[in-house]
Amino acid sequence: xxxxxxxxxxxxTGNLRTDDQLRDAIRSLQKFGGIPETGQVDERTxxxxxxxxxxxxxxxxxxxxxxxxxxxxKRYTLHGSPWKHLNLTWR
Numbered sequence: 001x002x003x004x005x006x007x008x009x010x011x012x013t014g015n016l017r018t019d020d021q022l023r024d025a026i027r028s029l030q031k032f033g034g035i036p037e038t039g040q041v042d043e044r045t046x047x048x049x050x051x052x053x054x055x056x057x058x059x060x061x062x063x064x065x066x067x068x069x070x071x072x073x074k075r076y077t078l079h080g081s082p083w084k085h086l087n088l089t090w091r
Contacts, residue, residue: 004057005029032058056080 001008005025006017023039030037033048041049056079 002055002057003029003053029058 005028006021009016026041026045027037027039029048030039030045033045035044035048038045
């Protein structure tokens with residue numbers, strides 16, 4: 001759910017998922033990671049799942065953006081909300 005492969009669950013349903021939902025989510029993750037899409041959690045899929053990530057969904061929710069983005073595909077994706085602090089430093 002955190003990375004956008006499964007829909008958010010409600011309080012009534014908890015984390016109940018069908019086998020088809022789980023297989024589709026695993027296939028989507030495998031496609032995103034560029035590994036064979038088997039729908040099964042194998043060694044390569046486990047390695048992909050434990051890789052470090054930024055914490056944002058791999059599949060952004062396009063509904064949060066301008067509806068025109070649904071018709072027009074761009075080469076970049078906007079994630080989340082803008083930063084509150086614009087004075088950035090680095091080291």
